Amino acid sequence: MALATLSLTGCSDRKPESVERPSVRDVNVLLVTMDTTRPDYLSCYNPKAAPTPNLDGLAARGTRFTQAVVQVPLTLPSHACIHTGSYPQMNGIRDNGGFQLDPKVPTLARLVGKQGFETAAFIGAAILNRRYGLNRGFTTYADDMHETKRIEKLPGIMAEIPAEEVSGRALDWLESAEKRGVGGAGKPFFIWLHYYDPHFPYNPPEPFRTRFRSNPYAGEIAYTDAQIGRVLEWLRAKKIEDRTLVVLMGDHGESLGEHGEYTHGIFLYDSTVHVPLIIAGPGLPKGAKVDQQVRSIDIAPTVLDFLSVSDPSPMQGESLLPLLTSGHSVRTTYSYMETLYPRTAMAWSELRGVRAGDWKLIVAPKPELYQLTADPEESRNVIDQHAAETERLKKRVWEVAGDPNHLSPLQSSPLDDQTRKELESLGYVNVSRKQEIRLDMSGPDPKDRVAVLKIMERTAEMINTDRYAAAIPLLRPLLETDPQNPMLYTRLGLCYERLGQYGKAIDVRRAAIQKSADNSETYAELGELYVRVGRLDEAIAAMNRAAEMNPANLQNLTNLATAYLQIGKQADAERAIHGILAQNSKSAEAHNLLGLLEVSRGRGEQARANFELAIEEDSNLAEPYLNLGLLAEKTGNPGKAAECYEQFLKKASPDKHRDVIPKVKEALAQLRR
């Protein structure tokens, strides 16, 4: 009896299936986000742009929006707005890294997945790694960036894969899904493709590199257009073009020197918030153009409306369907925007603003108002002439951003609750102390720091071409004029490190700590430098601090475990390794470290099993091959050892392993004698 009651109670909340699912449209959805793409670099928007024939073709069979804008000119928060139909304050992702998507906020993938759509995402850069939560609702989330194979140049440059690989992965998935009947009648898919190529550094592959030598940014866009074309062509060849809704949007633009900004993220001018948006699908107008302002938060509601999927909790964006199908205006007049990046990266004031058709207000220490139709370049600040307009728009900003008189510090949370608990149980108690970000418009106005941006731009170029000594005299004076800016110390320290001047590199990091311009990177870098100069105790102290400040950066825990193993602190090493595994149970690096730990405990068999597991998880990681080889040689198996050394030499990085490569070659020669 009790059981029966329990099961009845369990059912009572649910409506019958037929009521909950009205007739959802049986149409596939392809969402394409082009990173860092300005509309005026597509030939369908600007006849003078280099040809983008595939996007032009999409525009010809769909609708092109001329006034599409994003809420945040940064990759991760902008994508969170696209996928949730909500502003950053609601979806929880306020900056690149350091935040998790609020688990209570529904995503487009989850909502259509519940309706039986097969879901898959193909990601172009590590900035959209699953750890931030955008994977929610996707059955397939392809975000492996082959990170163990890469050599880093400039700090902050994300691991990425080229457009060719994004399209290749998507086409492989589509082919195999087709064999299961997915994409045809009754089995729709929702796939999201993210292309990162137009993002700095601009280095398109051939033939685009040669063809666009004088404008490699345009070359990246032309290359991406060609790769998107492969997927669009597949839809055509499989005759499912007319049963697929395609939405293509830029996640933000690129400033290319305008307003003293060279990339994106610092300012809120149209160079970086105005993006291309094209929507094409069955029953929608062809070759049409919409001039009303629309926003990234309107994408998810539009797709749901098109599919007739009811939204359990209404999103902040509006469906654009009435605008698309019958030209009826929708309520998209006010577009809130913000960027915390000047604060988090440079210790300058954050910016907020609203774009409202003809007007744009930017709330900064020195606020700005622009009349966009008369002054599309946003070159004349007219705030002094329009007090009433300014007040009206200001109200709209604070409606979204919260009470300006009670701006409390923002708590960043790089870990989800489950991971936080696991790390705490391993003794990493400080991970529960969240990092605080001040959001009170204190610090310099970013527009008063364009001289710093100019030098950052010049030195980025120098570092990318290995001219470290030339960058130092440009960076050093900035420590006097902008002493709180953590990025300056990171960059200057990197130059000294690359020149082998480790002492000076350490001094720069210590200066950052002294000026309170430190962050977890400061301690991570300091830890690696202390290892290089053989000061292991200080290295461990610094690495511990880095791991506590940002345990989500697994490199911090990897470095710590390695250092503990070197000084024979096995229990501490084990704790750090389990800290990695708590966040990624498939970490190849962690299994390689576990192997080393077993070696140090004299347990050869367990060591071998872990090295083999490491290779299974990531066959590109070089170290486990070397460790297996050493183990095989020690246990009298020279044939196996030689095989492993050969594999190691194939996978080794000339930079990272430069000291060990000659020794392995020598050992291999010995074995072959």
Ligand SMILES: [Zn+2]
């Ligand atoms: Zn981006």
